Amino acid sequence: MSNFLIVDDDLTFCEILQRSLIRRGFTADVANNSSQAYQQVENNHYEKAIVDLKIGSESGLNVVAELLARQADLEVVVLTGYSSIATAVQAIKAGARNYLCKPADADEILAAFAEDRPQPMAIPDQPLSVDRMAWEHIQKVLAAHDGNISATARALGMHRRTLQRKLNKRPVRQ
Structure with a gap:
């Protein structure tokens, strides 16, 4: 148990x-x-x-x-x-x-x-949508800046509040 x-x-x-x-x-x-x-x-x-x-x-x-x-x-x-x-x-x-x-x-x-270890992610038949690619890029930049939204917004060249709005939305599926 x-x-x-x-x-x-x-x-x-x-x-x-x-x-x-x-x-x-x-x-x-x-x-x-x-x-x-x-x-x-x-x-x-x-x-x-x-x-x-x-x-x-x-x-x-x-x-x-x-x-x-x-x-x-x-x-x-x-x-x-x-x-x-x-x-x-x-x-x-x-x-x-x-x-x-x-x-x-x-x-x-x-x-x-x-599971012994995480299963590898399946490669989709369809490429990622532009919206999903943007979400992935934002997450990558956010991770590179240790979750600092202000630094991420500066790196992406967008206003901090715009980035916060994007982060509060659910990511697009594909």
Whole structure:
């Protein structure tokens, strides 16, 4: 039986996922921000953690790195509603076992923990749309500037508020 830590600021998602894991015979605790997550790891031992990429205004990648620094044997799957290739690579480099796009249910999350390593991304038959390529480029530049929106906006030659609006939208599919 595994002990899970769910780190996400979406209270409804946390509650549903927690109940689903408990129904499957696991134990699961919830943290809605980084400080709660760090406190949970200090007080309990977890085998697995499910961490959102964006926890309020915080980066889930920083949370992943800190959780692994505090408990090296922790297995982490990162979830995000704002997927990009750049953030997937960053998550794996930060120590995550796998990376999933939301919405993901408990079965998909458990399968992500069961995989030996992340599956290679399939190369699509259709090339990426211009909008998707722009999203990927913005994510790459944002990653290069450690998530600093002002520096990213300067590097992209756009106004900071314009970039913030683009980042608050969901990425286009393809």
